[in-house]
Amino acid sequence: xxxxxxxxxxxxxxxGTVIKRLLADYPDVYYSVSMTTRAPREGEVDGxxxxxxxxxxxxxxxxxxxxxxFTEYCDNFYGTPLDILxxxxxxxxxxxxxxxxxxxxxxxxxxPDAVLVFIAPPSLEELERRLRKRGTETEKxxxxxxxxxxxxxxxxxxxxxxxxxxxxxxxxxxxENIIINEVK
Numbered sequence: 001x002x003x004x005x006x007x008x009x010x011x012x013x014x015x016g017t018v019i020k021r022l023l024a025d026y027p028d029v030y031y032s033v034s035m036t037t038r039a040p041r042e043g044e045v046d047g048x049x050x051x052x053x054x055x056x057x058x059x060x061x062x063x064x065x066x067x068x069x070f071t072e073y074c075d076n077f078y079g080t081p082l083d084i085l086x087x088x089x090x091x092x093x094x095x096x097x098x099x100x101x102x103x104x105x106x107x108x109x110x111x112p113d114a115v116l117v118f119i120a121p122p123s124l125e126e127l128e129r130r131l132r133k134r135g136t137e138t139e140k141x142x143x144x145x146x147x148x149x150x151x152x153x154x155x156x157x158x159x160x161x162x163x164x165x166x167x168x169x170x171x172x173x174x175x176e177n178i179i180i181n182e183v184k
Contacts, residue, residue: 002115003089005179006097006104009119010149012131014165018119019098021172026180030088032097035067038076051081069099069106080107094179101155108158117178118159122166124149 009015023031035051037058046052053061058077061067070079080097088095097107104116121127127149131142156162161178165171 002113002182003093004085004095004097004107004111004114005117006099006107006114007117007119007175008099008101008104008152008159009165010121010127010152011145012127012134012149013119013121014130014168014171015098015119017168018163018165018171018175019096021168022175022179023096025172025176028093029179030093030095032080032085032088032095034078035061035081036076036078038074038078050078051084068110069103071100071103096179101152101158105155105158115161115178116159117161117163117175118156119163119165119171119175120153120156121149122164124153126166 007015007019019031023029033047033049033051035053035058037053037055038050040046040049040052044050055077058067058079061081062070062079066082068080068082068085070077072078080099080103085095097103099107107114108116121130124146128142128146131137131145137145161174163171163174163178
């Protein structure tokens with residue numbers, strides 16, 4: 001039985017919505033809050049949206065193996081603080097991490113018992129429709145997100161489970177079965 005569950009999905013798949021619904025029904029599941037070196041945006045709360053730290057503090061944690069996985073994006077570090085995760089596991093909580101495909105694969109290398117769940121769109125055509133429906137993306141951005149989604153879809157073979165998000169209730173139920181009921 002695993003205590004760590006990693007959920008990944010292409011942008012626009014509805015991963016965030018599925019996770020929020022699950023967490024609303026199961027507040028005992030710990031949602032891992034990432035650590036970052038970027039400055040907080042207006043309205044963001046330290047410890048809720050991210051753990052905001054200095055670059056020096058992040059590097060110190062890296063050097064002391066206190067970061068489970070990390071990435072650097074736009075000159076800022078983002079990572080999963082290992083001490084908080086271990087404390088939640090010690091308290092008997094299941095931990096849910098929302099990471100990209102590379103982060104998920106890195107967690108699996110370090111924690112082989114972690115369960116990786118890939119949330120997929122019903123099709124790439126449906127994903128494109130959802131991205132366009134948002135009305136927040138430029139054509140260039142949509143094309144880039146779709147190209148990334150194609151790569152991510154090929155990587156789902158590394159995941160323990162794939163949940164197709166063609167029906168929100170069914171997708172939430174499937175994720176619940178994996179995390180809460182520990183379906184094998």
